Amino acid sequence: MLCNSEHLLDEALNGLLSSCRIVALDCEGHDLGRSGGTLSLICVRSISPASLNTIVIDVLAFSRGSSSLKRLFALIESESIQKIVFDGRMDFCAFFYEYGVYMKNVLDMQLAYVERRIARFSHRSPNEVHMLAGMASCLRENGITASPKESINHRAWLVRPMGKKHLSYAAHDVELIEAIYNVFHQRGHIRTSLLEQSQRYITLWSDFQPTTGDVYRSNAFLPLEVLVKNQALPQDRMCRGCKRKLSVMSFPSRQAKMCFVCHAL
Template sequence: MSASEYVLCADTEAVAAAVPVLSGYSHLVVDCEGDQLGCRGGRLSLLTITPIRAASDQVPTYIFDLLRLKRKNMRRVFDLLRDASRVKIFFDGRMDYSALWHEYDVHVVGVIDMQLADLHSRQARGETESKRLGRLRAYLPQNMITKKSGECRTLARLSSLASCVQEHLRTNESKGSGQQSLISPGTTTNAYLCSVDHKRWLERPLSQEQLGYAAKDVRLIGRIYEHFKAQNYLTENLPEQSERYVTHWKARQPEKDRYFNPHCLLPLDIIDYDARRPTKRCDGCERLLAVQCFPRETTSSEGIYCWVCNAVLRKKAYNKRKHDNAKRGRRRR
């Protein structure tokens, strides 16, 4: 993405120029970058915002440098995120929300999350049970899928931004939509995401590569939103579900290295939430969940775990056995 398509806001004058432009739009795409983003001890570096606009409307993407700007300089920008009359579009906004809330006391409202919308699209497209289990096979041990498929009935594997773009936009283009691809032909699913070292988000000056990466992310999210809207994948209850989803870490920030935090399975009680159901606490994700989210036999010496955390534990045990077997194999040589 060329530098002319985004504006780096690193001083009060640039912020003052950006706010009136963004204020003129009802739908804003939001994404954040940082070191250990949203985690305890992490740091938010960039806040990137672009509006959903007509193709003829030449409005740049705005990248706000939060290491250069003081909190008071960002007040009007943060007010846009707090404004319930504007729709804020994220793709897996959990860590973005965590960083904004815990570091800047910004409660983002009016959110719709495209990662959840992607899950709804699978049902709308008639995804089969075989395809659903196929997605899980890329994460969970094969024997858990084949021998314990009942334990997988409540599990759904989330797509990354790159995978979602590949699945929806490339398919759309292959059917002759005429839309220009934002990922070059032949590029692997995650290649465009692998060119930036995320540990360097706190370094200054920022490279053109880093700024282009941040700007491209929000453009991709915007394209996904427009495609999902055209295909009627944005369900009526998506805003309510998205609020539960992005505020996942509102009560506390996650520990970066805690095993139950970084995984690609949909947390339970996000889509099918019912406040009337009795709950109990999971010792893995540390959330209060409906009792239906737990196996019948839930008590063990290690604690009580929901279906998702049970799957994460099984994967951990599988990885350990695989590592130990490989280690023993090397010793025999």
């Protein structure tokens, strides 16, 4: 369901807000979440209760003061409605830096997937540097059957009217997130610690917005001290690369200027 008017979005939200407890969420845009980027689409699909409909909100069709958009953002910030995402860092940045919206109550399936991969290798520790993997790898490794994603022009997210291919692509992503969540939930792969870990993960760049080409804030490695946070050690050392304050355990030596992840880059 494409929502590109106040009436359509209000109608969709009336159904969502009246009953939903868990939603799958995904965003699309140009340089999504980065400085100078633009949020284009927000896709939402109710998981609990389950729904056959995916709501695709055309953000560009609404003014910044839109009452309907404010209702949607209230859902994003809600602590009673859980949001299921797959690598929600740039989604969070788009909401936070473009609209001042702080996403809460999130479970990130990418983190759940990383933990499953670590658990398969008993000699690996959550404190080590770990590679991040995308949704396609997650689906394949966990035996989740899904139709392949179409190839699209990712530079065309701001083009209006938006083509059916792009709308279908965006809606399909949120359906895949729902499929991953359902399988992980059924198999007991979602630990109670994931909620706190996910909030740390998606808010990593709430200190300042990532920029295009910044390899220290956008790379294929899991940032340190997300899965495990040492409460006994102060996070008082600034990494010269990612500009995060971390504990001394995240650096190769006491003299090192960069954390293990940035050092590996």
